[in-house]
Amino acid sequence: METDLLIIGGGPAGLNAAYEAASHGIETLVIEESFSMGGQLRQQTQVLDKLPKQFEKQRGTTLARTLIEKLSTLNVKVLLKHTMIGTYQDGRIGVSNGVKTIPITAKRIIVTTGAAEEASVFPGWTLPGVMTIGAAQILMNREYVQPGKNALVLGSNTFSLEIVKQFKEMGVTVRGIIESNSELISKHEKIIKSIKKDGIPLYLNSYIENATGVGEVQKVTLNHNGITEEMNIDLVCIGKGVAPILEPFEIMNCSFTYQIRLGGWVPQYSISMETSSPSAYIAGNAAGITSMGGILLTGQLAAVSVAESLGFLNEKLATEKRASLWKELHCIETTADLREVFNARMALIKDYHEEANLLPSSLFDLSLEEC
Amino acid sequence: MDPFIHPIFGKSIKKEVPFYFNGELLKAREGQTVAAALMANGIKKLGVSRKLQQSRGLFCANGRCCSCFVSVNELDHVLSCMTLVEKGMKVDSNNGDPNVRGEKNGD
Ligand code: FES
Numbered sequence: 001m002e003t004d005l006l007i008i009g010g011g012p013a014g015l016n017a018a019y020e021a022a023s024h025g026i027e028t029l030v031i032e033e034s035f036s037m038g039g040q041l042r043q044q045t046q047v048l049d050k051l052p053k054q055f056e057k058q059r060g061t062t063l064a065r066t067l068i069e070k071l072s073t074l075n076v077k078v079l080l081k082h083t084m085i086g087t088y089q090d091g092r093i094g095v096s097n098g099v100k101t102i103p104i105t106a107k108r109i110i111v112t113t114g115a116a117e118e119a120s121v122f123p124g125w126t127l128p129g130v131m132t133i134g135a136a137q138i139l140m141n142r143e144y145v146q147p148g149k150n151a152l153v154l155g156s157n158t159f160s161l162e163i164v165k166q167f168k169e170m171g172v173t174v175r176g177i178i179e180s181n182s183e184l185i186s187k188h189e190k191i192i193k194s195i196k197k198d199g200i201p202l203y204l205n206s207y208i209e210n211a212t213g214v215g216e217v218q219k220v221t222l223n224h225n226g227i228t229e230e231m232n233i234d235l236v237c238i239g240k241g242v243a244p245i246l247e248p249f250e251i252m253n254c255s256f257t258y259q260i261r262l263g264g265w266v267p268q269y270s271i272s273m274e275t276s277s278p279s280a281y282i283a284g285n286a287a288g289i290t291s292m293g294g295i296l297l298t299g300q301l302a303a304v305s306v307a308e309s310l311g312f313l314n315e316k317l318a319t320e321k322r323a324s325l326w327k328e329l330h331c332i333e334t335t336a337d338l339r340e341v342f343n344a345r346m347a348l349i350k351d352y353h354e355e356a357n358l359l360p361s362s363l364f365d366l367s368l369e370e371c
Numbered sequence: 372m373d374p375f376i377h378p379i380f381g382k383s384i385k386k387e388v389p390f391y392f393n394g395e396l397l398k399a400r401e402g403q404t405v406a407a408a409l410m411a412n413g414i415k416k417l418g419v420s421r422k423l424q425q426s427r428g429l430f431c432a433n434g435r436c437c438s439c440f441v442s443v444n445e446l447d448h449v450l451s452c453m454t455l456v457e458k459g460m461k462v463d464s465n466n467g468d469p470n471v472r473g474e475k476n477g478d
Contacts, residue, residue: 045379116431126430128416128427132433135429135430135432139410169378215426
């Protein structure tokens, strides 16, 4: 199979990149390992604000539909249930549909594999009934299944707390939020207040000693401040945050750097979102964990650069477009409490430009005043 | 199977789909994954781990952790969280090393 542009991952970054690229007339192929497009948006019932200006405030589930519909009249082909599993020596990408491996020849690639949740290991963590907090969200909002009745949530980031709020509406009793630190990870005052008002027990300086049960989790032993307590629990949700998914970049021999604010190891990339592997671009959470605004904008940025490099957009126009997108990204990330994320992203790009002898960019000096 | 009422989307009005798990006839809702359909039937243990034979179920629901393997229509090693249930589908627990080189398991 041949295409101008191959996009790996049909989540928000990939879909927005596909829209931008195909709008310039680029023949675009999206591969997605799931049975439907939209990525994590498919289970996000939260209302997303701080989106790029062309999007109204909307629920994640609605945004997924919006992005998919925008592609309907464009030259975009989608292969669902297809996963990148390797590359050939000549640079073709090997994609599997579970039965066959299909080589794909693409002039450019944008990798938008997103992020995966981190696990947390304690004795019994592999028992059925122990799952990530994101898995519980998928069960509720995509599958209409109650994940359990009596839950413990391990980890207190904002996402975990949002799901705790939703648990109540779903008839799941949260018996406690367990945090190993001496304060909550989330700094989202409104949601913390409402959790406290609901009387959900917060166990700081605490951890799970073990989870036990026959065939599934039934009991959990909690240790808070050195005191142990046994609880009857049928659902343990691990909310330890997410980290970029890196396998495709490893396969393509991209160089990496460590930026804790971006989720740990991340591929290096330039101000054009190009990685160290020729013709391979990056966008979305794979390029560093951020908000939906950042995910969508980096997708667009990568597509603009691809359009330029394939001659669909001249240098002047591409540079202007990139500058306006970077400015918008800067404003969104810095006002959405993500200033550190933006700064870490810029530090990564600057370092990479220096290391790889790329030209410095005037965009390194974006100022808040322009927001 | 519990009728499940979602606070935002309301009641699921999707059609019922019959399927089998380890030979037992169960009902799912159209559009559910195999893993979720089983959990809706109160089944959390989907199989056992290959080496230590410990219970395994859904963990990430996202195709990343490989904890939810089952056999689907005799194809071994299928991620149940990434597979939509279909009418009459025969789902079985994976209880050991799958025969991935078997004829039915692709090339
Ligand atoms: S539950 Fe993790 S891969 Fe299916």
